[in-house]
Amino acid sequence: MDMNLQVEGLAFHFDTRSVFAGFSATLGPGITWLRGANGRGKTTLLKLMAGALAPHAGAIRMDGVDSERDALAYRSASFYCGGETPDLPWLTAQEFLDLHLALYPAAEAQALDAQLAAFGIRDVLPQAVSTLSLGQHKKLQLALALALPVKLLLIDEPFNGLDAAAMAYLRAQLAQRAAAPSSCIVLTSHLDPQLPVARTLDLDVATLPAQTVFF
Amino acid sequence: MAHPYIRFRIRLAQHALKQFAASLKSSAQILLLVFAQVLVGLFALIALPPMYAASLALPFALPLLAAHALLMTVPMLLLRKRVLPQDVVRWLHALPVPPRVQLRADALVAAMLAGPLALAYAASGAIWLAQRPDWLLPARGVLGALLSFLLTWACSTAVLTLRARRPPASGRWQHRLRAAPPRYAPRTWRPRTLFLWHRLYWLPFWRAENVVGWQQCVLLLGALACAVAWMMAPPGVPRGALDLCASALLVLLTDRGDKAVREQADLLRPASAGWPLAPRALEPYARAFALAPALLVLLVLFCAGAPHGAWDRSAGKLYLALACGAQLALVALPAAGARTRVGLVVAAIVLLTAVGSELWI
Numbered sequence: 001m002d003m004n005l006q007v008e009g010l011a012f013h014f015d016t017r018s019v020f021a022g023f024s025a026t027l028g029p030g031i032t033w034l035r036g037a038n039g040r041g042k043t044t045l046l047k048l049m050a051g052a053l054a055p056h057a058g059a060i061r062m063d064g065v066d067s068e069r070d071a072l073a074y075r076s077a078s079f080y081c082g083g084e085t086p087d088l089p090w091l092t093a094q095e096f097l098d099l100h101l102a103l104y105p106a107a108e109a110q111a112l113d114a115q116l117a118a119f120g121i122r123d124v125l126p127q128a129v130s131t132l133s134l135g136q137h138k139k140l141q142l143a144l145a146l147a148l149p150v151k152l153l154l155i156d157e158p159f160n161g162l163d164a165a166a167m168a169y170l171r172a173q174l175a176q177r178a179a180a181p182s183s184c185i186v187l188t189s190h191l192d193p194q195l196p197v198a199r200t201l202d203l204d205v206a207t208l209p210a211q212t213v214f215f
Numbered sequence: 216m217a218h219p220y221i222r223f224r225i226r227l228a229q230h231a232l233k234q235f236a237a238s239l240k241s242s243a244q245i246l247l248l249v250f251a252q253v254l255v256g257l258f259a260l261i262a263l264p265p266m267y268a269a270s271l272a273l274p275f276a277l278p279l280l281a282a283h284a285l286l287m288t289v290p291m292l293l294l295r296k297r298v299l300p301q302d303v304v305r306w307l308h309a310l311p312v313p314p315r316v317q318l319r320a321d322a323l324v325a326a327m328l329a330g331p332l333a334l335a336y337a338a339s340g341a342i343w344l345a346q347r348p349d350w351l352l353p354a355r356g357v358l359g360a361l362l363s364f365l366l367t368w369a370c371s372t373a374v375l376t377l378r379a380r381r382p383p384a385s386g387r388w389q390h391r392l393r394a395a396p397p398r399y400a401p402r403t404w405r406p407r408t409l410f411l412w413h414r415l416y417w418l419p420f421w422r423a424e425n426v427v428g429w430q431q432c433v434l435l436l437g438a439l440a441c442a443v444a445w446m447m448a449p450p451g452v453p454r455g456a457l458d459l460c461a462s463a464l465l466v467l468l469t470d471r472g473d474k475a476v477r478e479q480a481d482l483l484r485p486a487s488a489g490w491p492l493a494p495r496a497l498e499p500y501a502r503a504f505a506l507a508p509a510l511l512v513l514l515v516l517f518c519a520g521a522p523h524g525a526w527d528r529s530a531g532k533l534y535l536a537l538a539c540g541a542q543l544a545l546v547a548l549p550a551a552g553a554r555t556r557v558g559l560v561v562a563a564i565v566l567l568t569a570v571g572s573e574l575w576i
Contacts, residue, residue, distance in 0.1 A: 052488040097401070103492060126395055
């Protein structure tokens with residue numbers, strides 16, 4: 001069965017400004033390229049889709065699982081990969097990965113090890129995450145993201161800070177994963193991701209009030 | 216006109232001090248209400264050690280003056296992270312600021328922090344000059360107080376300079392010498408809740424700039440020592456003082472631990488919001504664990520007092536019940552204002568000390 005992500009009448013605002021008002025969209029399997037100018041709400045939408053932020057109105061459902069009502073089931077099937085500063089700066093890279101493996105019990109250590117080897121970052125495992133370079137930190141997050149058995153993968157600026165070899169590897173991995181009908185990948189990128197994109201969601205157009213976007 | 220870097224550092228220090236003062240505002244009212252006389256007494260005495268040291272021969276005077284100056288530097292040492300946060304220190308490293316300007320900025324900020332101390336020295340010095348005790352040599356006394364203050368200022372400047380020049384790497388706690396493993400092998404254990412608690416509510420208190428782990432160790436050792444001494448009643452130490460210290464440290468141990476856990480929970484909230492983990496899955500366990508050190512102290516207190524029959528009488532039983540009740544109240548009460556919290560802590564200490572004083576009557 002094809003994966004389906006529905007965003008219905010989404011409203012969200014920060015203290016100082018409104019980001020979404022009545023935003024709706026339907027996403028299916030494959031890669032969705034989320035575009036928009038700075039400040040249009042790309043990262044906010046990714047976090048809302050990941051269940052990390054709660055919508056003020058509206059609903060987000062993944063295969064019928066509501067991001068708020070069935071929060072744990074929803075989050076077990078999604079992963080947000082983003083942020084360029086470590087959220088848990090007191091952990092080493094090894095401890096950071098251990099923590100996520102404990103949070104996603106279905107994840108396999110061998111798959112994660114293979115991703116770490118492919119990104120060439122096994123040697124950073126004993127290091128504090130706060131001492132990793134931007135590229136190393138990005139690779140660590142991507143290795144984890146690609147190893148987790150989640151249906152919805154949300155990646156914020158996946159190519160930032162990556163070297164050429166890592167970019168090529170990531171493109172191959174995302175294309176391979178996107179081919180599965182049960183997998184949905186949403187990524188933001190200011191540049192053409194050079195991937196087989198199934199759909200493009202442009203927030204410069206789509207965040208107008210009560211705008212509904214179908215793809 | 217001052218160098219922009221100096222103006223920035225002074226503004227940063229002013230902002231930090233305003234924030235610190237705001238955080239103290241509510242609790243300071245209660246502390247002043249309860250301990251006003253003690254605080255006034257301490258302020259009156261602040262210039263006594265250097266003035267007394269100045270009346271001694273030089274070999275005795277200099278170590279005393281230095282020790283007093285170092286002691287007066289402790290508040291600056293504790294404030295350094297507020298005045299120079301770590302992210303600001305990292306950013307400062309990239310600025311093209313000449314060392315001389317950096318040193319001037321450190322000295323000016325240190326003077327700003329030490330300013331209230333100078334006022335306290337002046338007031339206290341005036342009191343002692345007016346009192347004119349026999350040992351006081353007025354001119355040397357004033358010079359002694361001045362020298363001690365200058366030493367404090369120099370030490371404070373050094374503290375800030377060292378902080379500002381600190382290497383940018385913040386992971387000094389990491390296992391630098393441990394070789395990278397040939398492959399990733401997870402190091403998790405069961406039960407999962409214990410594992411997650413260890414990663415999210417234990418490790419952060421020992422690493423990077425967090426000193427809560429060591430602070431709790433010091434409080435725990437102090438509480439244990441005072442509790443045993445209170446029950447053993449060593450000669451020369453008033454039992455009432457030991458009662459006060461043991462009761463206060465017992466309450467502070469849980470108060471500080473619970474506060475650290477609540478702050479850590481707030482810190483984790485944005486990161487953990489997207490995790491497949493119930494929002495309150497770990498916090499109750501972490502809060503309950505904050506009780507453990509105080510319960511250990513109570514157990515030791517009970518064991519040390521039992522042979523002396525301390526708990527046979529109603530005052531003893533009341534003390535134990537109040538001590539347990541106060542710990543539970545501190546941990547179980549929902550987040551209250553700072554004033555309520557300090558009120559609860561002060562009331563618990565006063566009540567416990569009062570009941571404790573009845574144990575040996």
